Amino acid sequence: MPEEADQVVTAPSGTSDITGTPDLLTTGLDSPDVAGGALPGGPPLLASRLTPPVPPEPVLLRPRLLDRLEQGASGPVTLVCAPAGWGKTTLLSTWAQGERDGPAPAWVTVAEGETTRRLWGYLAAALRTAAADDPDDGPPPVPDGPPRPEQLETLAAALAARERPVLLVLDDLHRVTDPAALTGLEFLLRHSDGRLRLVAGARGEPPLALHRWRLAGELTVIGADDLAFTADEVADLLVAHGVSVPVPAVARLAERTTGWPAGLRFAALALGDGADPARAVERFAGDQPDVAAYLRDEVLAPLEPATRDVLRRVAVAVAVHADLAAALTGRPDAGHLLAGAAREGGFLHQDGGSPQWYRPHPLLADVLRDELDRLPADEVRELHRRAADWYGTHDRPAEALRHALLAGAWADATELLVTRWPELAPDEPAAVPAPPEPPAEAVRRDPELALAAAAERAYAGDPAAADAQLRRALADAAGLPAPRRDRFGRLAAAVELSLARLGADHEEVRRAADRLLATGPAQESPGPDDGAGDPRAGTAERDDVRAVAGAAHGLAALAEGDLSTARDRFATAREAARRAGRPRTELLCVSRSALLEAARGALRAAEELAREALSMPPCQGWSSRSDCGYAYLALAIVDWQRDRPAEATAHLALAGPAGAEPGGAALTALCRAGLLADGGDPGGALRTLAEARTAAPGPELGGWLAADEAQVRAVVGDVDGARALLDAAGDGPAPALAEARVRLRAGDARAAERALPDWTGSGAADWPLPVRLGAGLLDAALADASGDARRGGRLLEEVLALAEPDGFRRVFTRAEPGVRDLLAARLDSGTAYWATVSELVRGVDAQPVAATADGPARRLDEPLTERELTILRYLQSILSNVEIAAELSLSVNTVKTHVRNIYRKLDATRRRDAVRRARELRLI
16 A cells, blocks of 8 residues: 655744654564565665665775764764765765774664655664664664654653663655654754764755854864865875886876765776876876766766756856856856856865855866867857956956857957957966967968967967967968068967976076067157058057066076076066056065065065965955965965964965976975974974975075974984985075084084174075074074173064064074073064064974974874964954854864864863963964
């Protein structure tokens, strides 16, 4: 006979409404073996839905996730939430079958189209099974179907009286679409005194009142970002599959899949069948039949048709936001549909900006482009034309040029090159499909069109195609009239400069930049006859040429470690770009200038420039992330020198691509190693410095890295290793200061005095200010230790005068032990910087015990991660978790998880206790 219709029964006073049916019968499922059991009149219950599935072989244990799951299961609700293929069921089944004190969790796999009555039949069987596995507690009075209100209260009371909690795993909970189906379960979770604990796996948030547990801080969420494989886990997975892949290819695979577990398993299987795994990694894409079928069936098919159509049409762009999506699709709600698709995470990433930019998962992007290609050709060209118009009016000329070429809008492409060529220099190449080659007739009529195609290919990082188009343009330009020929030469020189930058040949970059400078207009302002016969002539003016060529010179100098030359070149180019009204070129120069000012110790100027760069309109979305990264790196160095490690760590995490360029990589290593050493991890600092030193560009940065590494080695007792490093480092104030510190650490104060560089001489004004301050402070400490307290005080006052304008703090708080006494003495004898000295004395007193040869002093059994330190800093404020999440562009669930970990590691139960404990440990 058919199942009875579900109906709503009014709950007794004090409870919420629950779904149920009257006069329920028992099924006799009173033992762990439920196979063959059934609801009255219904099909039998399946044992396979009441036991965890066997994880796919080979099983890769991921302790960080298992620990997170175990910690979350100590609270009422834990949600493993991610789209298809992110390893939810594998993680849950591995955890459920792992060793633990007490009985295994009860397990229910939810079926598609599950009715309330059928679901409760499985819940009853699972809870009875869990009770039977625990002899210390009697079986709870579990009804065999949707319980009546009085049955729920009885069951909740019985669960609350249990000695041990019951763990219940509900996998595929997204299949429950009726909120009423889980009302009874929600009642039990709220009224069983924590003795029923739910661990659920779902593709989206289930129909439970999760906000209640969120507000109480009792909800643990493990999302797609958490489930994504790290680079180390990718390597472990490949090893488990018996695949040997070079280290760079592992990183490439992690980037290509963004850690998507299903994608990685597909890749591992594909790599295992090939003879050249490294090449197979490069060829692995979303067009692989198995991958494409999975993404279409499991990711795209469940979406609403409107959402799927929007995703397909916006695939003409690498990244998209609401306005662009509306322009492409003609749908005012396109942004809303994108936000909905991104809410689950995993396959549509957000950049955290305002407005949000969305970028599909790389493998999904391949599938979406394939679906886009199935549209009629005229429709695709129209999409590219719309994209070109939108990018052109939103100051993104490089993207506009690419789409104009893809649309076959040859005149628009040529106009973009002629009028906006300074903004087309490749800064962050993006691998995109090549546009069709412009027709020969159009190129003969307008050779600049081939230059436009060459510039687009250079922007996309395809030098071979760019060079071919450049030669094609030059072949057809011989007969151009003089004014237009001059302009053509300037544009061709700009394309040659782009190609030189792509080749990373710094000498060729300088030659190309000089050739571009030579093509500049002969006068400051175009005369009335300039451009005769060509209404577009004269658009590339002197400031454009100076800005682009100067920026190229600066980039080459920075890459070679010539910081002084780079600083001068960027400053000149910055002003020229500002006069010419070229914001993207200006952003490039301002962001690098900020970093160079921070490197030399002009902290106030660096901070102002970095904030200026980050506030510029082009510094939005993914396209200018490289430029913005330099600004964040500058802020990290500023915070580090001001002894604000949490802020420095947060900014360093945002620096991203800035650490890939040689000069930026060296400065990143200096900052990161300093933070590691200050945080009690000298081993990590030494590894960071040694790796960076081997690739350091130029003697100046190499000397800085060697000096810092020598000082850390001396602190941990490796004085001989420190001296060997300094012997090979060559001359310079930084190695000389490190030599003095090493000799003092070895107990030879006189040798330290002899080695100390003259920080008061005329040449010292050109030193990096942190080096000059460190030398002055060591000079003062040595004078005081030798009995000349008066000289020591005078020198300290001079150091304070130099440090005060830029807010230096770390040079004092992390200095030699005698500095504290020097600072305290100034409070008694008088100082022009009383407030600063008073603050510094307190700061020095609060410093943790320094690392020794026996290893770093430790205060915590488990150190806080960089992200946790950042959030800990925010906990001092009055910001709520929601506001902290907005500040850091994180989900509220992620912040909640980090806060829970912070409390656990600091042995605190609330925010105030955590902050107090962190201050005691000098973490904030």
